[in-house]
Amino acid sequence: MLKVRRIVFNLHLYIGLVAGFFLVIVSLTGSLIVFREEIETFIHPELMTTEAGVDRVPVQTIVDAVKRAYPQDSIFSLRMPRIPEQTYLLKMNNAHDLFVYADPYSGALIGAHQQKDTFMGWVTLMHTQLLFGERGKIILGVGGLLLICMGVTGLYLWYPPNGRVSQGFGVNWSSSWKKVIFDVHRSLGIYTVFFLLIIAITGVCLVFNKTTAELFNFLTVSPPRLASPLSDPSRKTNRLPSVDDLLQQADRLLPVQTTWISFPQTPQSSWIVRKKNSAELHPNGRSFISFDQYTGEMLLFENALTAPLGTRIYNLLYPVHVGVAGGLPTRISQAIAGFFMTILFFTGYVMWRNKRKTEKRKQVYIISLIKYAGNLLDCCFCVSKLFGTWALRLFYKLIS
Numbered sequence: 001m002l003k004v005r006r007i008v009f010n011l012h013l014y015i016g017l018v019a020g021f022f023l024v025i026v027s028l029t030g031s032l033i034v035f036r037e038e039i040e041t042f043i044h045p046e047l048m049t050t051e052a053g054v055d056r057v058p059v060q061t062i063v064d065a066v067k068r069a070y071p072q073d074s075i076f077s078l079r080m081p082r083i084p085e086q087t088y089l090l091k092m093n094n095a096h097d098l099f100v101y102a103d104p105y106s107g108a109l110i111g112a113h114q115q116k117d118t119f120m121g122w123v124t125l126m127h128t129q130l131l132f133g134e135r136g137k138i139i140l141g142v143g144g145l146l147l148i149c150m151g152v153t154g155l156y157l158w159y160p161p162n163g164r165v166s167q168g169f170g171v172n173w174s175s176s177w178k179k180v181i182f183d184v185h186r187s188l189g190i191y192t193v194f195f196l197l198i199i200a201i202t203g204v205c206l207v208f209n210k211t212t213a214e215l216f217n218f219l220t221v222s223p224p225r226l227a228s229p230l231s232d233p234s235r236k237t238n239r240l241p242s243v244d245d246l247l248q249q250a251d252r253l254l255p256v257q258t259t260w261i262s263f264p265q266t267p268q269s270s271w272i273v274r275k276k277n278s279a280e281l282h283p284n285g286r287s288f289i290s291f292d293q294y295t296g297e298m299l300l301f302e303n304a305l306t307a308p309l310g311t312r313i314y315n316l317l318y319p320v321h322v323g324v325a326g327g328l329p330t331r332i333s334q335a336i337a338g339f340f341m342t343i344l345f346f347t348g349y350v351m352w353r354n355k356r357k358t359e360k361r362k363q364v365y366i367i368s369l370i371k372y373a374g375n376l377l378d379c380c381f382c383v384s385k386l387f388g389t390w391a392l393r394l395f396y397k398l399i400s
Contacts, residue, residue, distance in 0.1 A: 005157070012153035013352065019146045020345040026143060029127035030199065031338030032120070034323050034331050040120045046111065052084035053105030059088075059261075060242040062102045066090050069109055073098055078243075078261045096125060141207035147200040151193050158190050178354055185347035188340055195337035202321035205314075213314050222310030228290045229299040230268040241296030246271055250289045253301055259284045264293040280304055281319040286311075 032039065041048040059078070066075060070092060079089040081104055092098035099121075100112040115121035116131075130136030158168050168190055171183040205212040217224050247258060250273040262272040271293055276285025286304040291297065304315060319325040323334030 005161070008153050008156050012150060012157060013348075015146050015150050015153075016345065016348050017352065019143060019150075020348065022143055023147055023150075024342050024345050026127060026140065027196075027199075027338040027341035029123045031335040032123050033127055034335045034338075036120055036124065040118075043119060044111075047101045047113075048087060049085045050087050050103050050105065050110070056104045057107040058242075058244045059247060060244050061107045062088055062090075062104075063243055065107060065109055066092075066100055066102065070098070070100065070112075074265070075263045076265070077263060080258045080260065082257070082259070096129075137207050141204055144200045144204035144207065148197060148204070151197045151200065154189050155193055158186055158193075178351075181347050181350050181354075185344060185351065188343055188347075192337045192340045192344070195333055196341065199321060199334065199337065202317045205317050206321060209314075212317070213310070216313050217308070217310035220309040220313065222308035225302070225307075225311055226300060228270050228272060228288075231264065231270045231293045231299075233267045233294065235292070236294040240294060241271075241291070245296055246273060246291050249291070249296065249298065250275065253289055253298065254287060254303065256287070257285070269293065270299055277303075277305055280315075281325050282315055283319065283322075283324050286315040 037048075063075065063078070073092040076091045076094055076097075078091075081088060086104075087110065088102040088104055090100040090102065092100060096115050098112060099115055101110050102108065103110055113121070116125055125131055128137070128140070130139055132139065159165070160167055168186055171180060171187055173180060175183070213224065216222070243261065247261075250258065254275050254277075256278065257276045258273060259276050260274040262274070264271060271291040273289045273291070274285055275287040275289070276282065277287060280286060282304070286302075286307070288300070288302045289298060290300040292299055304312070307315070316325070323331040
């Protein structure tokens with residue numbers, strides 16, 4: 001058991017040393033993203049909020065204004081206002097490029113910025129892709145696996161060999177500072193390990209989403225989600241459907257809140273209107289309605305509440321990951337757990353440094369002892385050599 005514990009300890013230690021700083025960055029940015037909308041509204045109220053009016057202008061008016069203002073860019077998606085005071089957000093070119101904001105009551109474009117140029121935009125890019133795009137997502141997935149390993153090994157090491165579990169929940173502040181550091185690391189670890197494991201497991205699943213979805217479908221014997229059908233370019237006419245026509249049709253099919261509209265990016269792709277049922281935990285909803293971009297004909301309707309079991313389980317990953325599944329208390333808990341990761345890394349690093357210093361002092365003591373023994377042997381050899389020479393001379397005189 002001591003050998004096993006030693007192996008687990010080394011695994012926990014070296015993962016922390018190699019990936020600890022990276023995990024701290026991901027945890028801190030994740031803690032901020034939990035309250036991303038609130039932080040962005042506080043920092044950029046002129047872009048995120050407007051004075052509530054009576055009637056909103058047609059969405060197509062907003063779309064046309066953006067196309068005129070940014071002719072070199074294409075609209076990727078549009079976020080619908082969730083509350084009367086919220087503005088429209090249009091993402092241009094892709095999900096992480098140019099953000100344009102519009103007033104829903106006047107139709108005026110009130111500002112724009114690159115996502116990477118704002119604080120929370122940079123934080124989001126750091127957390128979701130480490131500023132490296134798709135490669136960064138893979139690194140994040142590997143980091144999540146390492147965090148899971150650290151959580152499991154830490155949980156094993158936390159359990160006292162003497163079985164006195166109560167010792168692992170408190171800090172003896174009257175002890176030496178080294179013991180206090182150890183107690184803080186151990187007690188804080190047990191209080192946050194389950195939150196960190198939940199964040200890590202759901203994060204890994206979201207990074208490797210295709211594999212996760214296939215696994216859930218296999219375990220629940222559920223059919224996979226249907227891919228959005230393609231639009232037929234041969235049916236193109238002079239009058240294309242407006243965004244408002246599609247929204248009205250989507251509301252007739254599913255009269256609940258519309259959260260996002262995804263615009264066609266290729267001649268074969270379709271419009272996708274995203275909706276949120278009141279019973280869904282996902283903040284953006286997971287109900288989708290696809291429309292032909294040339295005729296406005298409905299191609300696919302996916303209701304999150306009636307989706308296959310595997311899909312419904314998968315849909316829970318994101319709300320659990322960001323803490324919205326349990327409301328404000330779980331959001332706060334997730335954010336705190338992320339900040340506590342910094343303390344765990346710092347205390348773990350201090351313990352490792354103290355251990356290295358102790359080992360170095362032992363090595364210096366042993367080396368000094370060896371040198372002293374060597375010098376002593378040299379002295380003994382010199383003395384014995386002198387004594388031998390004197391004895392030989394005395395023996396020679398006696399026999400002669």
